[in-house]
Amino acid sequence: xxxxxxxxxxxxxxxxxxxxxxxxxxxxxxxxxxxxxxxxxxxxxxxxxxxxxxxxxxxxxxxxxxxxxxxxxxxxxxxxxxxxxxxxxxxxxxxxxxxxxxxxxxxxxxxxxxxxxxxxxxxxxxxxxxxxxxxxxxxxxxxxxxxxxxxxxxxxxxxxxxxxxxxxxxxxxxxxxxxxxxxxxxxxxxxxxxxxxxxxxxxxxxxxxxxxxxxxxxxxxxxxxxxxxxxxxxxxxxxxxxxxxxxxxxxxxxxxxxxxxxxxxxxxxxxxxxxxxxxxxxxxxxxxxxxxxxxxxxxxxxxxxxxxxxxxxxxxxxxxxxxxxxxxx
Numbered sequence: 261x262x263x264x265x266x267x268x269x270x271x272x273x274x275x276x277x278x279x280x281x282x283x284x285x286x287x288x289x290x291x292x293x294x295x296x297x298x299x300x301x302x303x304x305x306x307x308x309x310x311x312x313x314x315x316x317x318x319x320x321x322x323x324x325x326x327x328x329x330x331x332x333x334x335x336x337x338x339x340x341x342x343x344x345x346x347x348x349x350x351x352x353x354x355x356x357x358x359x360x361x362x363x364x365x366x367x368x369x370x371x372x373x374x375x376x377x378x379x380x381x382x383x384x385x386x387x388x389x390x391x392x393x394x395x396x397x398x399x400x401x402x403x404x405x406x407x408x409x410x411x412x413x414x415x416x417x418x419x420x421x422x423x424x425x426x427x428x429x430x431x432x433x434x435x436x437x438x439x440x441x442x443x444x445x446x447x448x449x450x451x452x453x454x455x456x457x458x459x460x461x462x463x464x465x466x467x468x469x470x471x472x473x474x475x476x477x478x479x480x481x482x483x484x485x486x487x488x489x490x491x492x493x494x495x496x497x498x499x500x501x502x503x504x505x506x507x508x509x510x511x512x513x514x515x516x517x518x519x520x521x522x523x524x525x526x527x528x529x530x531x532x533x534x535x536x537x538x539x540x541x542x543x544x545x546x547x548x549x550x551x552x553x554x555x556x557x558x559x560x561x562x563x564x565x566x567x568x569x570x571x572x573x574x575x576x577x578x579x580x581x582x583x584x585x586x587x588x589x
Contacts (some may be wrong), residue, residue: 267332312352467490
């Protein structure tokens with residue numbers, strides 16, 4: 261059984277790749293010519309050179325594959341121009357899924373995000389049925405993923421595709437080479453660059469548990485259903501304190517009102533517009549921090565047999581990996 265994995269050079273995609281190999285799949289990965297391939301080194305896999313912006317390369321990548329795990333996405337909280345992000349996340353996903361359908365791929369798992377889901381105003385856990393809308397999506401990334409998921413659902417219904425959607429929460433763990441925005445929180449905490457916090461909350465899950473959830477969705481997921489693959493709900497302060505404890509430190513931090521950070525983020529974005537380097541804080545990330553982003557994985561637990569370990573274990577593995585790979589001062 262041969263499976264194509266997109267995004268395998270990145271964080272979550274590489275975990276899905278490893279999970280499939282451990283389960284006995286033959287794995288082909290889609291990799292751009294310029295991609296950092298360190299997450300692929302040492303694994304018995306086939307590399308198809310291509311790009312979600314190059315639709316012809318996608319047709320070649322899916323040939324001869326039984327399964328598709330489309331994990332790749334342009335995941336950035338700040339972009340000077342959202343055009344490329346939309347082309348990758350929306351148009352690229354549509355082109356890949358249609359190419360897979362034309363090639364006779366028997367099973368597809370599309371990796372969306374909890375970013376597309378609604379939130380509970382009282383801070384309780386949202387689920388797959390919590391209402392959401394494009395108007396409630398903060399930032400280019402969330403809007404692109406919301407529209408991409410809608411497009412994927414429409415293609416699945418129109419062409420009766422064998423496709424299941426998963427909505428990962430916030431993955432944490434090893435091999436976050438870029439690192440992701442959440443990985444940067446871990447790195448900044450280890451480097452004593454998180455002297456303050458805002459009152460927000462995230463759902464934290466080990467990247468390997470989310471990856472295994474992809475395999476469970478492939479085996480047991482219902483067509484065109486979506487499944488939250490998450491873990492523990494934690495406040496930002498709890499996350500920082502857990503990292504401190506793992507790191508053997510005790511750090512006192514100031515609590516900042518979210519609105520206090522808006523002019524700082526505005527200034528950082530203005531500087532980034534000149535330097536072309538992603539700012540440490542963005543207006544969208546601060547606006548998102550006004551919301552408590554808690555989720556429930558109960559549906560995936562019930563229908564897929566999904567399980568997750570404590571978030572502290574995920575954070576510990578991330579700390580160990582970042583330290584071992586010299587991300588810390």
